[in-house]
Amino acid sequence: MYSHFIVLLTDFGEGSIYVGEMKGVILGINPDANIINLTHNVKSYDIVQASFLLKKSYTYFPRNSIFLSVIDPEVGSGRLLVAVKTRNYIFVGPDNGLLYPTVNEDKIEISVSIENKTYFLSNSSWTFHGRDILAPVAAYLSKGLAIEKIGPRVEHLQSLEIPNPIIRKDIISCKAIFIDNFGNIVTNIKRGSIVKEITSGLILVELFSNNRCYQIPITNTYSDVGEGKPLALFNSFDCLEIAVNRGNAAGYLKIKEKSELRLKLKETKKT
């Protein structure tokens, strides 16, 4: 009922020495742990983005994997640290909403507040609970420690809702919830949520940005438009994504993470 896979998600920045230190701590407790980086490139302090990415990705990991998530701007303050056992996984992290959408989707079996100092590093810092508390707790869990040993039960986790797009008249206000390294702009518009059935090639997105209006076809693949041309598609997260074939949409459209986007869907004939 446990596994040696520990999956890391942080906003420390890829290759941060803080990640290295956490790995050292884990392997000191469980030398057989297999530590996988989900990503460390979450935008600094962006709990909403992290909760989105976690929810979109956790099902790709082996059952019983332990997810260790540290996006924790309130480290050292009164916020709780929690361990949550769901139907298929274990999650540890700060109780700031980050875990909420995911553990609810996978169904919570038990949540505890991480309080038993037996499982902490001996000299815990004020500013790096990821290394000093969460990493050792995840390591002990990966060795089969019963979650109940870590601390008392918690009935209610801090809630967080990944924002939904808002429709007023025919204008959809959505968010650039994540921008990947290609500059692809991932929005919070889920497949099937706005338009019941979108037929490829027949619908354009009109994107209003920087006082311009861009007419962007909805396609299945990046290469359905010419090189350097914009497109929209439902991506591997099953969300609407604005991209540029072999280009960088975020640069092209001057859009940053967390930006509000205004879209309009427009049915048209292929020309």
Add this chain to the structure above:
Amino acid sequence: MYSHFIVLLTDFGEGSIYVGEMKGVILGINPDANIINLTHNVKSYDIVQASFLLKKSYTYFPRNSIFLSVIDPEVGSGRLLVAVKTRNYIFVGPDNGLLYPTVNEDKIEISVSIENKTYFLSNSSWTFHGRDILAPVAAYLSKGLAIEKIGPRVEHLQSLEIPNPIIRKDIISCKAIFIDNFGNIVTNIKRGSIVKEITSGLILVELFSNNRCYQIPITNTYSDVGEGKPLALFNSFDCLEIAVNRGNAAGYLKIKEKSELRLKLKETKKT
């Protein structure tokens, strides 16, 4: 005749969550896979750079390693996905030329088109075949699946030639095929290809860039010139590299990846 080493090469950007998802998929199929990042920093969509880096690096990995390469701007279109068994390794990736120089060098034993859906994730996306098709196929191969099971034989792979420098009169036109994190500019001039024997210290490269001419000595090591001074050497890829001792040559010379460089070799006496 197979190994549990799976080596990843992509243009997803280091620390991309897409890489994390691929690792989750692989470990779900083969929990004993040992996944190694070759690099994820290939310039976006740059198949030539990726094919160069793969060819320069693959021999450093254990025999029978499985290379999973995803530089795939045409994902979801008609291009094939292939698995290629060579004398010493297995390579999987899109059939867009990326694998061509390497598998030819190592000698192809069998190539197949990846078509058997038994080995795909059940809900394959249009836009992320790396996660949904190539990762699971690599994982099954790492467990010993016979390559013939994956799909029908392919006789001809998409070809790609890593460009060679061109010499007109005494001017060498070459390419900045890769620039590393130090700003070292790696060219496509192979050791021994242009000048049969280059004697350290006796030859200068004249580099024409931005309407300036730089006289740069050919040395063995970075510290053969003063701090902040440019130099050229045959590097660990056995290619001519322009560098600055303890500096950043790409910044200093204002040269970007894929730029054309014009050089002239000039024999001289040490002064």
Add this chain to the structure above:
Amino acid sequence: MYSHFIVLLTDFGEGSIYVGEMKGVILGINPDANIINLTHNVKSYDIVQASFLLKKSYTYFPRNSIFLSVIDPEVGSGRLLVAVKTRNYIFVGPDNGLLYPTVNEDKIEISVSIENKTYFLSNSSWTFHGRDILAPVAAYLSKGLAIEKIGPRVEHLQSLEIPNPIIRKDIISCKAIFIDNFGNIVTNIKRGSIVKEITSGLILVELFSNNRCYQIPITNTYSDVGEGKPLALFNSFDCLEIAVNRGNAAGYLKIKEKSELRLKLKETKKT
């Protein structure tokens, strides 16, 4: 007395293909090696920063881990490569001071100059001893090779002192020895070194930067001040750090790595 953990520290940049090649070489020699990235984001050529980060981090790793550190601007020149066995660990790297503060702290048992070509790659380059010499040597050590086999004893390692802050009158001159991905500015002021006892909330740091004077409270946590406000705290390295709550201090204060900072401590009442 040895372990299969090999911890990498370089200035190659995260995700560098050079790191990938080193891992390939290690696993070719010891397929059971467990390779952990401490960080590859050391500022290029910054031996002082690397020695600081290594000293602050090594104790978090399992006993007998082998640290393979490559910040080596003089590669190929006359500098030695060394392997050092300390009380609890083994360190390999160039003899340029990088290892000095750490191996002295952990107490040197034996140091050798890496010279026995039996343990090198067969065609060693001039410019990448990390891959061609240090990686294979670390791999053989991780399989239990006696350190004495690698080369002759070295009595004196190249020394390096991590600079201490300097106090003149009541002005403290310190260094931005490391800036993390959040923009937190880590200084070389150790806890307890300047002020014997710093009581949270009662002391301000006055930071002189860009002809401005910033009054910054010393706190325990980042969230002890309002969002976007600067603060100073003793961080997880036990050093004074200048930060901005949910912000980027280096950007806010326009401070770069290696910058000199001038501070003054000022006792005050909470207002």
